[in-house]
Amino acid sequence: MIERPLDLDAVQAFIHIAELGSFTRAAEAMRTTQAAVSLKLKRLEDRLGCRLIERTPRSVELSARGAGFLEQARALLEAHDRALAVFAGARRRLTIGISDHVAGPELPALIARMNAQDPQLLIEIRIGSSGDLLQSYDRRELDTVIVRLHAGRNDGELLAEEPFGWFAGPGWRHRPDEPLPVATLAEPCGVRVMAGRILDAAGVPWTEIFVGGGVTAVAAAVMAGLGVSALAPRMLPFGAVDVGARLKLPDLPRLPVLLHSRVKDGRSRDALAALAAAFKSAAARG
Known part of the structure; x- marks a missing residue:
């Protein structure tokens, strides 16, 4: 007993x-x-x-x-x-912005993790570009943001450094006499800018073949065989192929993912800590 x-x-x-x-x-x-x-x-x-x-x-x-x-x-x-x-008062609210290049297929599990940590917490999540989300955060419209490293910012907690590669659909082939067709996110997007600068510096002719409103749309264009895109492997659908080495494209750097937060409430901070830890685990597996 x-x-x-x-x-x-x-x-x-x-x-x-x-x-x-x-x-x-x-x-x-x-x-x-x-x-x-x-x-x-x-x-x-x-x-x-x-x-x-x-x-x-x-x-x-x-x-x-x-x-x-x-x-x-x-x-x-x-x-x-x-x-x-039973004894709780009004529900607390936590508004989180997550970069579209960060909010991968693990997002439902991450939300579930926060809910399990604090079921009484009302969670609002907005998806957008890192630059737009940081501006909203600075205007105090968001309590927390999880974004890629942004030019001019050196604050925030490092959650992960994710690899990036040049990915295409499994049957796609590049015609050597044509500029490299690239699928990108719409402006503003730091990954888009980074990829363009790296191709230019390496002297690789390229052209935008598709502009998507989110990573899901860009990944769909890649799998449809439109061209290549600079993406983190964690964000890719099954079957996408890294073509960087085959096409002799320049290497892409690992990009930091940062957490910016002004949350002070203890239980909300616990839920946010659970989210951060779960994201680190997901990024490590990816």
Whole structure:
């Protein structure tokens, strides 16, 4: 018979480790240290009398008992949050801007992560170019933005540095006697400007063949065989091919992703920390 109640912080630590696959990311999500997260997990495992996480130098995986406990752990925290919601006042609101070059296929999972961290938080997300979002942030129209590094800005928290490449559809071939056809985002777009400057510096003739209002549209043009585009592999549909080496195109740099935030409220900051940690994990896998 279990006598002592479970430590909810320890249960939360276990869930973060299991879902993010990393003690480091779990610590970032909880705004604490890796040592503190490890201690919370140990106390929980001691309390339950079994190992929940199998940890090696290269991987973090659920044990069989941990996999069985995960859904129960989630349900426990959800019940706790519902109980607290009875006494909560008006819903808090968090308005986040995310660059279209950053908001990849993981976005639904990232939103779910924030909701799980704080179900009573009203989340509003706007997608746009990094430049436009930073202007809105500076006008205090957004609480937080996640954007590519922008010229003239050296503030913000570094979340990741993502690789970029020249991608095309699987059957696309370039005619050597024609300028390189490039699919880009509409202005203003820092990646568009960067790619054009790098091609010009390398003396590669090019022309815009397609201008899209979002990365999804540009990726669709690439897969339709219109031309190439400078994109992060994480953003690509299955089947896209890196043609940079074959066409002897100049290398593209890794581009930083930065978090800018003025959020002060503790619970909102916890939800934002969970979002940042989840994004880092997604970018590392991509």
